[in-house]
Amino acid sequence: MSIHRKHTRQITLGNIKIGGDAPVAVQSMCNTDTRDAAKTLLQIRQLEEAGCEIVRLAVPDEDAATAIGKIRQGTSMPLIADIHFDYRLALEVIQQGVDGLRINPGNIGGKDKVGEVVRACNDKGIPIRIGVNAGSLEKHLLEKYQHPTPEAIVESAFGHIRILEDLKFTDLKVSLKASDVMTTVASYRLFSSQSDYPVHIGISEAGTLYSGTIKSSVGLGILLAEGIGDTMRVSLTADPVEEVRVAYEIMKSLKVRQRGVNIISCPTCGRTEINLIGLASEVEKRLAHIKDPITVAVMGCVVNGPGEAREADVGIAGGKGIGLLFKHGEIVTKLDEKELADVLVKEVEAIVAKRKECR
Helix, strand or coil: CCCCCCCCCCEEECCEEECCCCCCEEEEECCCCCCCHHHHHHHHHHHHHHCCCEEEEECCCHHHHHHHHHHHHHCCCCEEEECCCCHHHHHHHHHHCCCEEEECHHHCCCHHHHHHHHHHHHHHCCCEEEEEEHHHCCHHHHHHHCCCCHHHHHHHHHHHHHHHHHCCCCCEEEEEECCCHHHHHHHHHHHHHHCCCCEEECCCCCCEHHHHHHHHHHHHHHHHHCCCCCEECCCCECCHHHHHHHHHHHHHHHCCCCCCEEEEECCCCCCCCCCHHHHHHHHHHHCCCCCCCEEEEEECCCCCHHHHCCCCCEEEEECCCEEEEEECCEEEEEEEHHHHHHHHHHHHHHHHHHHHHHC
């Protein structure tokens, strides 16, 4: 069953199309000090290798803003500058070559200062992301709604949008995040029912690698399944590279986008007679460099293994000290347990190499 994406306006961020019929783009944020251009560029390269397509950088002061120029020279990755409170930082990063801004027009200065930023963005063709967060809603909205409800979050978003629309600026996308999963989901549903601006989806302050992955998978999975989302970030208290990996796993599970190895492995049971947990983990780690979509099965039982993983491109099913290598459910050969990981990895690499030759 295919997912019908909500059709949104399309904007361009660097070399990436967002919205319209463009694929959902994966974004992350560097956790380095932006003022340290060399360290930030190293992390950007790591993110790019993992599949990240857009990176956001914190810009808390003028030194960070000017460092954007050095970072820009070292990468072609679209860069978004995260700006709060000071419109002058926005003007500086625009001159330094940033591709996008993440601001809330209502908190960077008066209308004349916002106007300066908008004019600079228009001159350079730079879009703006309005980022509404449940933890920083305007005082009058908290008084009106008592707490950060989806209605309050959406009203905040439209308030910021009106500021830009009054200045004839519509080259924007919107995010409406909360740490509560269902508040986030309801906010995006409500906004998407009232607007065709592209949206950046995420669960704010989702948590650690374990809990944050679960919260993000639930919340972003719901939204993507409903066709909502043009860019996404999985916000984790972890290495940003993990955010990118989790993002692709979420999209792979929904067939929204396919990248890298899709591992099918059984949960183990009393019939398992090989070290399946260790084997599956080893295979996943050794195939992390594969970027082409390919489904690989690591099954612990020769009874149901090949049949259960019939749709896999290649896989193994364990027996007592042995395992069967199979392709698309058909058994190819029998192997000793100690050979399984090596043979499977080589088979996957050979399949991917052959595909590239045929392109």
